[in-house]
Amino acid sequence: MEEQKPTFEDLKPMLRPIGIEKGVMKVDPEQCTSCGLCIENCPFKCLEMDEEEHPRMKQEYTCLSCFNCRVVCPTQAIAIERTFNVRGGFFDTQFPPMKMPREPKDAEGKATEWNPVERMILERRSVRHFKETPIPEPLLHRVLEAGRFAPSGGNHQPWKFTVVTNPDFIAELETTFQGFWAGLYQVFSNDETVINMVGVVPTGVFDPRTQGGIRCVALKELPIFFKAPAVIFLGANTKMNDAEVSIGICGQNMTLVAQSLGLGLCWSNFGGVAANALPEIKGRLGFDDPWKIQSTVCLGYPAFKQSGMVPRHMRPVTWFRPGSPEPQREE
Ligand SMILES: Cc1cc2nc3c(=O)[nH]c(=O)nc-3n(C[C@H](O)[C@H](O)[C@H](O)COP(=O)(O)O)c2cc1C
Ligand code: SF4
Ligand code: SF4
Numbered sequence: 308m309e310e311q312k313p314t315f316e317d318l319k320p321m322l323r324p325i326g327i328e329k330g331v332m333k334v335d336p337e338q339c340t341s342c343g344l345c346i347e348n349c350p351f352k353c354l355e356m357d358e359e360e361h362p363r364m365k366q367e368y369t370c371l372s373c374f375n376c377r378v379v380c381p382t383q384a385i386a387i388e389r390t391f392n393v394r395g396g397f398f399d400t401q402f403p404p405m406k407m408p409r410e411p412k413d414a415e416g417k418a419t420e421w422n423p424v425e426r427m428i429l430e431r432r433s434v435r436h437f438k439e440t441p442i443p444e445p446l447l448h449r450v451l452e453a454g455r456f457a458p459s460g461g462n463h464q465p466w467k468f469t470v471v472t473n474p475d476f477i478a479e480l481e482t483t484f485q486g487f488w489a490g491l492y493q494v495f496s497n498d499e500t501v502i503n504m505v506g507v508v509p510t511g512v513f514d515p516r517t518q519g520g521i522r523c524v525a526l527k528e529l530p531i532f533f534k535a536p537a538v539i540f541l542g543a544n545t546k547m548n549d550a551e552v553s554i555g556i557c558g559q560n561m562t563l564v565a566q567s568l569g570l571g572l573c574w575s576n577f578g579g580v581a582a583n584a585l586p587e588i589k590g591r592l593g594f595d596d597p598w599k600i601q602s603t604v605c606l607g608y609p610a611f612k613q614s615g616m617v618p619r620h621m622r623p624v625t626w627f628r629p630g631s632p633e634p635q636r637e638e
Contacts, residue, residue, distance in 0.1 A: 313505075315498050322501050326395035327515050330370030331388040332377070336361045338384035345376035345385060348613060350435060351519060352528040369519025372405065378432050378615035387618070391516070398514055403638070405618035427566055430614045434571025435533045437607030441472060442537050446568050450606065451539070453564035457557035465547035466557050469540040469592045477532050483588065484531045484581035485524065492525035524577050531577045535605035538575075540582060542594045543601040554601045561604060571609035578603040 341360040353368035372391040393399045408429050413419040451468055459465060471477055494500045495518060523529035532538050541558055543550035565572045579602035582588055594600050624637045
């Protein structure tokens, strides 16, 4: 018997999610100097100036509660009114509340300072605005070496890198990939064609945040490579075990070392996915089978300060402590 294909109506809860509560940031006009940095630094261009030259949320926007607007504000004028949430429907994954990092304590439980590594991890934010200044190659080598020395499943070391510092080539890739996403946005927007993407892309691609990102890329509100002076393509060998996880760690090593060298960095899956989907470009970048492009990272000197601590979901931690047969949940 021929298997019945699911219809758009069957899949509608996943394809057109409901219950989305967009993040809401609120600006205190008393403290705001109208510098516009928060508008510039918002990846999804959620904010616009009101009549009094103070930022407000646009009518239509996607806010993923990254708080990159808050970390750039020189006067702490931005408060969080609501964080992104989905209540009900397919993508209601029961988000716990967002909280700032737990204050650090020493081994005896007494209050202490963050150490430099912790501070670097907690204050790191994605940097999407760079100076034109090129990154000296010796520094790029240090970033690449940090990646090469990451741990990997079975010591497979399943990575390979391509570094692009030629601004003309980065601009060419930006144009090509933007076209790719603009085309895909049409497919996702149309009830009749979106169904073709089911099973082709992971379910998470239909999450409203990813869809919001695709929309912003299609509308040229979110660049793909942010005019970064260097883009590193992270390749994964598909014959090697657990390559995706190992490459994630490899990229995080690069991120931290880049930061320690005074550089800023933003991952770009919009760059990685497009490069991997376009065979001619994938080959040109040096990733023929069995290699795939897992992701990309964009690096450069930050154009302005884009770092600072922000809240994150407080996921519950389950503990099995000595002498206690029952687990204890820490919210
Ligand atoms: C695997 C991965 C892919 C990402 N891809 C993109 C991307 O294509 N474009 C983008 O602007 N940000 C991208 N990001 C950055 C995330 O949006 C960012 O990490 C998140 O919003 C949290 O903000 P923060 O990095 O400032 O803490 C990516 C991050 C990761 C880890
Ligand atoms: S939290 Fe992030 S996405 Fe939301 S308005 Fe601020 S910068 Fe934009
Ligand atoms: S960054 Fe702060 S001071 Fe500048 S426009 Fe935004 S809210 Fe106002």
